[in-house]
Amino acid sequence: MHDYLKPDPWSIIEEGFDKDRVKSSESIFSQGNGHMGQRANFEESYSGDTFQGSYIAGVYYPDKTRVGWWKNGYPEYFAKVLNAPNWIGIDVFINGEPLDLNTCKKVTDFRRELNMKEGWYRRSFTATLPNEVMIQVNIIRFLSLHIDEVGAIRYEIIPRDADVEVKFHPYLDSGITNEDTNWDDTFWETTELTSKENRAFIESQTLKTNFQVCTFMESHLFLDGQHLNKNPSEVKNKLRIGHEFVQTVKNGETLTLQKFGGYTVSRNHKASELVDAAKKSLKRAVDLGFESLLEQQKQAWAKIWDTADITIEGDIKAQQGIRFNIFQLNQTYLGKDSRLNIGPKGFTGEKYGGSTYWDTEAYCIPFYMATKNQKVARSLLKYRYNHLEKAIENAQKLGFTKGAALYPMVTMNGEESHNEWEITFEEIHRNGAIAFAIFNYFRYTGDYSYIPEMGLEVLIGIARFWHQRANFSELKGKYVILGVTGPNEYENNVNNNWYTNYIGKWCIAYALQQLTKVKDGFGEDYKRVIGKTRLTDEETAKWQKVADNMYFPYSEEHQVFLQQDGFLDKELITVKNLPKAQRPINQKWSWDRILRSPYIKQADVLQGFYFFEDHFTTKQLEKHFDFYEPFTVHESSLSPCVHSIQAAKLDKMQQAYEFYLRTSRLDLDDYNKEVEEGLHITSMAGTWMSIVEGFGGMRIVDDKLSFRPRIPEQWSSYSFKINFRNRIVKVTVTKEKTEFSLDGKNEMSIRVNGERVVLHPDTVVAV
Template structure:
């Protein structure tokens, strides 16, 4: 059992002791966020003891700075600028002095040091006893959470209980504006997934004439503004505070056994453009902080715990028979919920808000791996995530023009503001399957929620523009009997780049054409005014509809008749197979140890590609075909990507290989807790976390939406006795309880519904 997981609780991760490496590693795991901002689980005094901290960063979703990408050789259409989410002022910092000895884990003697992340309540707690050089002791407890009810707020409370009378106790609370570089990760790395930040990327000024301490910050290049504020309240109101250099401090004479508490509220405003708005935004944040102060820490915590209870009520998955995986699963669901943007203008980065890996960029990860969780448990959040794609549609259109496609839109491979930020186009822009991924997510959202209003407006425009791009990128190849082909693309597998007719990409494009045609025809048939207005505004011509249908019908999907295998692309089977078994372990991941052209010459996969296509459209393939392809592609896959194992696990469930499905799921569920990819320090693997939910519901639950009907083909691993989860479907809430012998389906809310259990219809009332 992992050292963080206790046998005593299925909800709590517990860290004991003061080992520096353990505490550094858990900075990511103990991060707290709410979709607006997040703060890593670093110690309050981490800056003074750097070996205990990898990065203390507090990150605000989409608060980024930019700089030109430097190329040795430039070519037309290359991405122009980096987009990098930057650390903002750190509101966790606290200093405690006793008789002029400054507390940290290297000074004096610290005992019974314990930190706990309570997943059920969304609380991070810390407790310890500290003895200074003169033998005087303090018992200290600290609690923190990031509020959902007040998305701007980080709330902290500190309890300090002296063991002795008459000592000089000094408490200092600091709103750090990062003028010192000690709180930003400075580690050098050649890893393309990391961009080290070595300098402060914003300007700051302290605002006067406000009741609370407020700081106005502005990025160096992108002109993004924010207000950061702090409000502190000491339990002993007779002790006057002192303000100096951005810090507030208190001097106290200790009384043995008399606990002193400090309540801290730190606020991070919404992002805005234009310094002229700073007074207005400052006043608004100050008002929110005052309201929170009036409620008090305990009142805020009660509201927060209630919110978390509501989340778990609809989103929890219970496993009977494996406590370690139960905690790992809940840990993943907890971080998924924390990561999602909730305003329709921001998305979910690959690391959530837990670290600086991937620069805070949004990828296809959201639509294909993370959105299903929200779609079936938190559909309002799912809609917000798709709305973000709609807000950047104009940039996607511009990108399509840059790629010499006259109509349609190509969404950026990695981005924050909608512009392409990937400097390596073979594994970036060439992955045009991102259009089909987003279209698939839009189609799924409309089918699952029944939200025709979104489908016939925002969804319609996205579907039309993505289909237009594929129509412009591909062509009908007369040498292949008029089949529609898509050349020079990269599929999900980034170890195979710039190929013709990647199976996954072609299949996604085929369905993109179908989705667009289906929605356009629904608008025309219904005479929907909003939808007709959209089609008129974007210059839709009915000849496009026929062209999409023709392209979908004639889509080229490569297949090797002799081997009876689905071909990943036109050239894959013509390459030599990479000897994975005899490759030294220290040479993985391959992308850090071999030139891309070396990797591209071989049959070797970084992650699921063709297998992912067959998982998504399982009903279009026979079980025999899926089994043959699964065996073949598993043998050439390294799983160097965290996106891979969950897909292979779900397909193993589909094929009835339950031991293999369980093994993949265990890796998926515990990936960050065990640091399987050796880079958890840079942030959690949010897509893999989405994969854990999918593995449970799609994999072991066997859930699919076919012909507008929810279908289940449940199978349990041999050591589990029961799995229970809930899904929302068209304003209904359904509870699914899978046992060894039978499965119970209960309609908890909504109108009666017909589902399918294997081949049997079940009527839920």
């Protein structure tokens, strides 16, 4: 486990230079602003081990898939998030010697800080170069929230023992590669490199997808704060364009390069106007100036934190963890663009292709719904509505008919782009999460409009899928769902996964209910949707029959629903009794051994109890938690949060706390020894849920907001805010009491006693 990061409530801080940590820190100190993102790569060249990555939201490449044996229905491509041309590069030469931390004779006072409160990243160090020259370097970088096509860098050099000649080579480089390619194909074509005075532009486009991108920069040189107004010379080759600034700097003077750069993209501008758009963005940024832009950055982040922050007193690691999670989620997605979604690694790496998974519906929507304007969640729902046609096509490929829709497991544009049959074709419960998100959105926001306008069509497509996917078992006299993979991906091709059957039945029932509701209240929409979908009473009667007669595997002996048929045939040795040397099983065991074991990667039956908590008694939850928790290995980043919430509900506070800590510091402490590949962005929303829904016990009950606050022993207090139907509810929990306020007023204080507190929507009064 990592422990090189300093605990701090608001910043991530690394001290001391260690080459082995460079790739991990590049992930952890990543920056993003919703439009683009950047691993914490050095500006100056670095010859050591590094993973270079700069990403533009929504710019992807359909990489040719790689499979062992082709299966019918596999998608032709796997969408890849693209490493985009480098705009941060600044090569530095001191008396002609390149600055490269990998070759320096000595590096001292190396320090990185990611200031989450204000949204900037600072790196500083003192280096002795191979030519014995010693310099101090301070760099600050941020990706502007204010002008989201622009990032800014202030690169300072102070000679520490002699006068020196400094050369700065700020540059743009489109000669970049993806770490994650299947066939080492080239993803970009560079069409033009131009530069004028202190500005440069690279125009390039992605192959196949034809996204046009202009990568741009503008640089300014300052000596001890004095703008030098130098015109640099151009340095250019086939895929790289840069400038050279040369300046003699006296010992102790500060030479500063300010570099503004970023991307304009054909997703947001006419392809022919990308350079002009770049110039406009640059002008706005330069006119403001570095300091003002940074000031605006601080203000923008202050605004985000105002509703999103969670404070924890008495446990600085927990505090740092939750803020890191909230910060990264906001760096990744801000809800401005309904064509975008949230990739499991955000802008911090390439694995999982930057594509959309069911993580969005199951984990991220609750976070965005409660910490932002409800339009953000609606935007995420609209994303799926826009992909309905593709989901119908996807289902057709698998043999379904008449408008049945199967949403993809992994997608960039609505098309499936994953190709393991056990996932792509069988992990169909994802369809349920999309319907559940619609239900959850209305439950939380009270905004019904999405359903008649868009959601009903989605619900019909999904209900049709479940109806067709189930088949009648003569033996059982019930409808069964065969050959699926549940949320626990450590089981493949099982029959009657309880979670899948349950959510399948629920989807049909919910669709039928919404049909009636829309028919009664939104006649025009109803007519339009029925006309479009050609839904008949005959068909809905068939749906009803399937929903009414769904089979659920159950053990009388254990009084639990079984994860799937045959679960009790396994050798039921609990995780506690599994030798440590065998774990994590996904690294130690072959796949067949994992599959026939009872071990659960992430909440499966318990995921159902999480979504549909109010369908079951607390006693039932306890039975299931006690049965399944001991077999759960939590080898998915999405796992501990659900268990944390349920442990809190069951008053197993120590367990809840341990799960919380594991999820909130997963990346900071690098539990899975893979943080160098990127951060686990989507599961960070689960961490937020662990506090708000777990310890805070936040629920919507009968259209009302309610809480059941508990506090871990290790904390002295914690507080969070919730945007509930456009009112801000603040909850502060201490060991003695819980305080509520509404829009900063109407304060109320109660004792914590493990009882549920239901708040009136308009006033903070317990009922």
